Amino acid sequence: MTQTAAGLLEMRGISIAFPGVQALGGADFTAAAGRAHALIGANGAGKSTLMKVLAGAYGHYTGSIRIDGREAKIRTPRDAKAHGIQVVYQEVDTALVPNLSVGENIMMEKLVHEMKGRHRVRWGDIHRAAQAVLGRLEVSIPTRKLVQELSLAEKQMVLIARAMTTACRFLILDEPTAPLSQAETERLFRLVRLLKSQGTGIIFISHRLPELYEICEDITIMRDGRVVARGEIKDMTQQQIVEHMLGSKWEGQFPRRTNTPGEVMFEAKDIRDGDKVKGASLFIRAGEIVGLAGLVGAGKTELCRALFGASGQVAGELKLGGRRLAVASPHDAVRSGLALVPEERRREGVFVEETVTANLTVATLPQYTRLGAWLSAARERLAAGGMIARLGVKTPDGSARVANLSGGNQQKIAIGKWLLADAEVYIFDEPTKGVDVGAKRDIYELVAGLAARGKCVLYASSEVPEIMGLTDRVYVMYDGRIVRELETDRTSEDEIMLYSTGGTGS
């Protein structure tokens, strides 16, 4: 692994602090051209921060970066690009202009930086050049199509293509596979292998361990702003990686369930929402965790939102404890005893500019008022403080802004506000997406705890192992319909996968 400095990217003793947080404390990182390097760690471990330093997003770090053995001064995104470092962030939409064509988006760097002295855009050249890049990457997307018409996976490809229009030596992929389906992931991996063979160094951030073995040669594991292990990935087992990430022995990922479900509490009949949900019926017993399995795009999120009234008035019928519910808005849903932990945490789950306390109490605010509407700060703090302790949220106190917390802690807060609300039916939509292993286990515990208290839980996830480990019963969705109902004990990952992909059992 250690050769000469040529083709080597080295970061030494990188430290950076933000108000109240020491995000990185002397982290070292090395990546090599032509290889894929897995960067893994629990949320808040500092991997995104480390990569942002490399990409020039922060100017105020200490430590040194060397490329080919020579000092590289990277303080701005422009510096990073000049050194051939490109990033494809998880939120692809922030980097693309939706109402411009694929060609313009790919050639954006050239259009912006290499138009000196020229004033006329040659459309033919743009599209030809973009087409050439896409051809080199063996990706087929029409260059005249508008970016807003592309799928998420295609948008990623466009961003990777854009990176390739410059002299890109190291490409950072920040959790690229999180939102992708199986087929899309394979397509991405084909592209990554191609880039490696062309000599690009890939830095690959992901929470999905199995895929790292498939695509990466080297691995660096971070914890609490430091690098705790590095080496070739084939020398490490998944078990070891998880142990390094958590820093403690890893015991049974899923909590042991002891309670047995009671009577049917919650029923939904023939829920319909346009062509996203085409007539779904389900029921949940008291104390039961029901899985909602299916691939990305199968309509799980849409069904969850429809049940919660978030898609406006949708066709269908809801019953809770035999009583019919009129749910035309989330406001109605909450009053009827429903709670939804939505999929897009930052966009739908939390208020990043607000404090932890304000986030936790938002769904139950009337509980902390005096004389009708006056808020009692003391009562709010008390409730939020208790919830912070119960959830194990890593925050200095309740007055910290949620924006400064890691993804896993933000998710705990998105869940915590509903624990305070004490609803009857809890709907979770991919609650562990982009969450580290440690926080995942906490979330599983919370879900199991709700069921133990006799609550109904609907747990939507495209991670089959999660469904297998946590639920009593599973509904499998495919193309907007519930195609199968399975007892978790009597099914297998393979069977769920089969129905998720539209297969039919014998």
Place this chain on the structure above:
Amino acid sequence: MKTTDTGAALKGFRLFDWLYKYGTLLTIVLLIVIFWASTDHFFSNTNLINILRSISIVTIIATGLTVSLAVGGFDLSVGSTASVACAVVISMFVWHGQPLGVGIAAALMACLVVGLVNALLVTRFNIQDMLMTLATMFVFQGLALTYSRGATISENMILPSGDFATGKIPQSFSLLGRVPWIIIIMLIVVLAVHLFLNYTKYGRYMYMIGGNPEAAKLSGIPVNRYRLLAYVISALLAGLGGIVLGARVGSAEVNAGAPYLMEAVAAAFIGFSVLGSGKPNALGTFAGAVLIGVLSNGLIMLSVPYYAMDIVKGGVLAAALAITYFRGRH
């Protein structure tokens, strides 16, 4: 070398944090010191009261605007709404000889309708608040003009029938436009909105909606109901501003409220950063209005010619905004 790098970076970081929090107040203090040093009477009691009186109408209108900003909206029609209220209240006295209570109630009712129209258009049609209220700004301005038949409404005006208007503006109404009442009304409005936004659940909901409407909706907050409430409050306070304006001037001039729009917007936006709140807030808006008031007053005292005043005023406003928003760029 590296340590000095971060040292400087860290210091820069803190300096801008500090400026963000205290920039507006610092600017006010600096202006006061400058004007105090260069004029004779700036720091007299009468002049300070003068300043407060001069900003009271802007502050009342801007405080309403602040509420619409809190829910992530933007009520550009506040100036026109003030014109409507001013025209209605004065006409009630002059044309219809109504008593004080009826006149004020009629003006506020008109503003309630204005607020509801704004709110319904904004919440139902999914058009950006600023664009929608830009449109209604023209509509309500036109309505106020049509209602007053394009003329100033004042005592003893000539009616279309050729007679003189006989109605009188009640003495008690004129009091509203004088010290101390005009200042007291302003302070009550600022304090009430401050308490409402920061210490009631309604205010909290409004800030939540302004911060992330989707998350607010999914937390069970009836988002559109609170946006409606915000626009109604905005219109009612704009209306109150218009009423006080009528009381102060003693007549309803053509488009009387229009000039207050831009100063109100400036005051509210300067107010975002006061004491580091980072969001629209009533006390900040008041500070913003004070800044503008001190500036206008000082410039008059310095005998800056009226035609050059806007240059200085705009320049200082730009500087104040630059200090407050500079941090956003890093």
